[in-house]
Each structure stands twice: as C-alpha cells, then as structure tokens.
Amino acid sequence: MPLMLVGLNHRTAPVDVRERLSIDERKMPEILQSLVEHGALYGAAIVSTCNRVEVVISAPSEDVIERIVDWMSARADAARTELEKHLYILRYGDVVKHLFRVCSGLDSMILGEPQIGGQVRKAFQLAHDGNTLDALLTQLFEQTMRVAKKVRTDTGIGEHAVSVPYASVELAKKIFGQLEGLRVLLLGAGDMGELTAEHLHGQHVKQVFVANRSYERAVELAARFEGLAVQFNSIDEHLASCDIVIASTSAPHFVIETEQVERALASRKNRNLFLIDLSVPRNINPEISSIDGAYLYNVDDLQQVADANRELRQKKAQQAEEIIEREVESFRKRLVAQDAVPTILELQGRLETIRTAELEKCLRRMGPITADQRAAVEQFSSQMINKILHYPILQLKDAAEEPQERESLRNTIRKIFGLSS
Numbered sequence: 001m002p003l004m005l006v007g008l009n010h011r012t013a014p015v016d017v018r019e020r021l022s023i024d025e026r027k028m029p030e031i032l033q034s035l036v037e038h039g040a041l042y043g044a045a046i047v048s049t050c051n052r053v054e055v056v057i058s059a060p061s062e063d064v065i066e067r068i069v070d071w072m073s074a075r076a077d078a079a080r081t082e083l084e085k086h087l088y089i090l091r092y093g094d095v096v097k098h099l100f101r102v103c104s105g106l107d108s109m110i111l112g113e114p115q116i117g118g119q120v121r122k123a124f125q126l127a128h129d130g131n132t133l134d135a136l137l138t139q140l141f142e143q144t145m146r147v148a149k150k151v152r153t154d155t156g157i158g159e160h161a162v163s164v165p166y167a168s169v170e171l172a173k174k175i176f177g178q179l180e181g182l183r184v185l186l187l188g189a190g191d192m193g194e195l196t197a198e199h200l201h202g203q204h205v206k207q208v209f210v211a212n213r214s215y216e217r218a219v220e221l222a223a224r225f226e227g228l229a230v231q232f233n234s235i236d237e238h239l240a241s242c243d244i245v246i247a248s249t250s251a252p253h254f255v256i257e258t259e260q261v262e263r264a265l266a267s268r269k270n271r272n273l274f275l276i277d278l279s280v281p282r283n284i285n286p287e288i289s290s291i292d293g294a295y296l297y298n299v300d301d302l303q304q305v306a307d308a309n310r311e312l313r314q315k316k317a318q319q320a321e322e323i324i325e326r327e328v329e330s331f332r333k334r335l336v337a338q339d340a341v342p343t344i345l346e347l348q349g350r351l352e353t354i355r356t357a358e359l360e361k362c363l364r365r366m367g368p369i370t371a372d373q374r375a376a377v378e379q380f381s382s383q384m385i386n387k388i389l390h391y392p393i394l395q396l397k398d399a400a401e402e403p404q405e406r407e408s409l410r411n412t413i414r415k416i417f418g419l420s421s
Contacts, residue, residue: 002061003136005090005098006068007054008049010109013086020076023048025122029130036132038071040064043134045127045141047102050120051109054102056095058136065089096140097328103148104320105158112157112313117148139335147327154323157316165196167305168276168297169203172244175274175295179203185242186210186227187235188254189217192278193248194224194301200244201225213249239264245275247283257286258291265293276302281410343410344393346419355385392417 008018023031023046035044035055042058055068069087073080090098098107103120107113124141127133133141152158172179182205186197189212201208208227211234212218218229239245239260249255256275265273277284277298289296308373320411359381362373392413414420 003056003058003092003095003140004062004065004068005054005056005095006065006072006087007052008086008088009052009107012088017076017078017083017086018051018053020078021048021053021072022050023053025126028123028126032130032132035068035071040067041132043127043137044132045124045137047120047123049116054103056099056137056140058134064090069174076136093328093332096143096167096331097324099140099144100147100151100324100327101321103144104151104324105148106317106320110162111310111317112162114158117145117152120148121145122124126196136335140331141279143327143331147324150327151213151320151323155316155319157313157320160308162306162313164192164278164302164306165199167302167309168196168246169199171295171297171302171305172200172274173203175272176243179205179244181206182243183241184208184244185235185238186221187232187245187247188212188249188251189214189221190248190250190278193237193246193276194221196246196248196276196278198244201227206245209242211235211238222257231356236260236263239273241275243271245273245284246278247276248278249283251279252281252282254283254285256288257287258287261288261291261294265291268293278302296415305354328380332377343413344396347392347417348389350417350419351385351389355381 008021010018019420028046029049032046035041035046040059042060043063044058045056047054047056055072057064057068069080069084072087073083076083099120101107105114108116124133124137124144127137128141167177176182179200180203184197184200184205184207186193186208188209197208197210208222208225209230210218210222210225210227210231211232212221215229217233218232221227222229235256240257240263245256247255261273261275273294274285275288275294275296277296280299282298284296284298286296286298288294292298330372359378363369363377366377369377378398395409396413
C-alpha cells in the first residue's frame with residue numbers, strides 16, 4: 001500500500017502561494033472528503049499551517065499523485081506547471097521520516113519550535129473525525145506523536161529561546177520563577193516590544209499596562225493584551241507597581257533613570273524589578289544594572305542569549321536526527337512485518353495441510369507403531385516444515401522498503417508454493 005506526501009512549505013513557496021492553499025480548520029472535513037473522492041484514496045490527512053500545506057495519503061498506487069497535484073492546482077487557482085515548481089513529493093519511508101522531523105520541530109522556520117506538534121496532532125485528529133484515516137495513516141499518526149515526544153524529552157530541543165522576545169520571557173522566568181500574577185509595563189509601541197509583551201501575556205501575567213506618547217495608540221495596543229493604557233508621564237507610579245518593564249520607544253534619550261528605579265525599589269519591599277531595553281538608542285540608563293534588585297538587559301544581551309541557544313538547539317538537533325533515523329527504521333520493519341502476515345499465515349497453513357496429509361499416508365504404510373514412535377515421526381515432519389518455511393518467512397518480514405519489491409517477492413513465493421493469487 002503506497003504511502004505518499006505532496007506538499008510545499010516556507011522553503012519552497014512564497015507566502016502568496018502558501019496562503020492560496022491554506023485551509024480553514026472549519027472547512028477541513030469537507031475538503032478531506034472531496035480529496036478522498038477526487039483521488040480514490042484509502043486514507044488522507046492534510047497538515048495546513050502558515051508555513052506549510054502537506055497532503056498525506058495512502059492509496060492503491062502512485063498513479064494518484066497526478067490527481068492530487070491537479071486537485072491542489074485547482075484549489076490554488078494556479079496552472080499545474082506553475083504550482084509544481086513549489087511542490088515536493090515524498091514516498092514510503094521518506095514520508096515517515098519527514099513527518100517525524102516536522103512534528104519534532106526539525107523542519108520549522110525556528111528550529112525546535114513547539115507549536116508544530118500540536119498542529120500536526122490537530123490535522124490528524126480532524127482527519128480521524130472525518131473518517132479519512134485508514135489503518136496505515138492511523139499507525140503513522142500515533143507513531144509520529146510518540147517520536148516527537150521522545151525527541152523533545154530526550155534532547156530538550158525546544159527548551160531554549162532562539163528569538164529576542166522568547167529570550168526575554170526565558171530570562172524573566174529565571175528571575176521570578178513563574179510569571180503568573182505579575183504586572184508588565186510596556187513603554188512605546190515598537191514591534192519587538194509588542195511581540196515581547198505578547199509572549200509575556202501568553203504566560204498569564206496578571207496585568208499589562210501600555211504607555212505611549214500617543215495615548216490613542218496605547219489604547220489600541222492595550223486592547224490586544226486585555227491590558228490598560230496609561231499616560232506616559234505616569235511611569236514612576238507604575239515602576240513601583242509593575243514587575244517587568246519593556247522599553248521600546250523611538251526617544252533619542254533615556255526615559256528611565258537610576259533615581260526612578262531606586263525610588264520604585266524602595267517601595268517594592270524587596271521585590272525584584274526586571275527591565276528589558278529593546279530600543280536603539282537605549283531608553284533605560286545602563287547604570288541601573290548595578291542597582292540591587294534591578295535586572296536590566298538590552299537588545300544585544302538578549303540577542304546573545306538567543307544566538308547561544310540557537311547553537312545549542314543545532315547540537316540537540318543532531319541528537320534528534322539520530323533518534324528519528326532509528327525510529328524510522330523501526331517503524332518500517334513493523335509495517336513490512338504486518339504487510340507480510342497474511343502471506344505468512346497462508347503459507348504456513350498450506351504447508352501444514354500438506355504435512356498432515358503426507359504424514360497420515362506414511363503412518364498407514366508403517367503399520368502398528370508405539371505412541372513414542374508416532375510422536376517422533378510427527379516431530380520430524382513439523383521440524384522439516386519449519387526449516388522449509390524459515391527463509392521465505394525471513395525474507396517476507398525483512399523485505400525491501402519499496403512496496404513494489406515487496407509485492408514482487410510475495411507474488412513469487414505465492415506462485416512457488418501454489419497459494420491463491
């Protein structure tokens with residue numbers, strides 16, 4: 001049963017092509033049904049994210065690939081020759097390895113990012129709910145999730161932040177232990193500061209305050225974080241009540257000075273203050289880093305953390321690739337063995353029928369014998385059959401990965417031993 005994947009991702013296709021193939025989760029069931037009917041498939045699932053759209057299928061033969069490409073071209077409203085420039089087509093073991101890598105975060109734009117695992121799980125869950133998963137794809141999905149979990153557990157590849165916003169969150173966790181219940185003050189509306197605040201909000205901080213020279217912009221941005229807009233001239237008040245301060249303004253001078261932080265800490269009763277300066281020129285006086293209880297990081301500090309973590313993830317990715325290679329081979333052997341079971345059972349049954357019939361003829365010709373003698377003859381005939389079966393069964397269980405080769409071997413064995421076609 002051929003296993004195939006047709007897809008494109010952030011490396012092979014620009015965003016305008018990916019978005020034309022992107023599928024709304026609510027429409028996935030009907031699209032999967034149309035795909036199965038269009039391609040005459042055994043099973044199908046579609047992984048659709050902002051960075052990839054991949055159709056995973058099992059089918060009677062590879063001929064179905066042509067129909068899948070036509071189907072994708074129609075959905076993208078693109079000429080087939082144009083879409084094919086962006087597509088990759090994988091078969092059999094390459095599909096297994098690809099999905100293991102994707103779900104483990106090894107094929108992501110940000111190496112090791114954790115979100116893709118949930119997205120793959122959701123894709124296969126939708127296919128399961130829509131009854132478009134066959135036995136092969138169900139096994140593939142279950143093993144993909146197990147391998148991804150093993151990779152993340154054994155290597156810790158997703159534990160270290162590789163972007164400045166994520167690095168900010170990671171450092172904040174080291175200082176405070178947990179971020180739930182903390183207050184955040186965002187100064188300015190710079191993209192990096194906004195993204196950092198978004199990540200912090202995702203950690204269930206208690207409150208986000210937004211101060212900006214344009215109060216209207218502060219109101220607009222605060223709404224994104226279920227936060228509160230405050231006047232820019234009320235910084236001192238919020239330095240005393242907030243735990244994390246993110247500065248990202250376009251001001252050419254310091255907007256937070258040492259005296260302000262000293263006053264804030266004096267009223268905080270030994271509670272630490274974490275300051276992130278993402279501005280260039282800097283907005284927070286660097287001398288603040290020498291104040292006890294104040295932890296100040298600028299964009300260069302955070303970039304160094306992100307770069308170091310990126311190198312660490314690369315090393316962990318090598319460990320992950322080794323795990324995946326072993327798991328792909330293990331899964332391949334399991335599928336081959338399962339595929340061989342019907343032929344093995346029929347072969348064993350066929351030879352057992354022959355053995356039983358010939359044994360009875362032999363025993364009739366031998367005349368009266370003892371029970372021990374009969375047992376010895378039966379044991380001899382059984383052992384001979386097992387010896388004859390040994391190598392054919394071994395070959396069937398350890399057949400090549402290519403389904404065509406396995407099918408050829410099965411047909412040969414069936415023909416030699418007179419099994420039904």
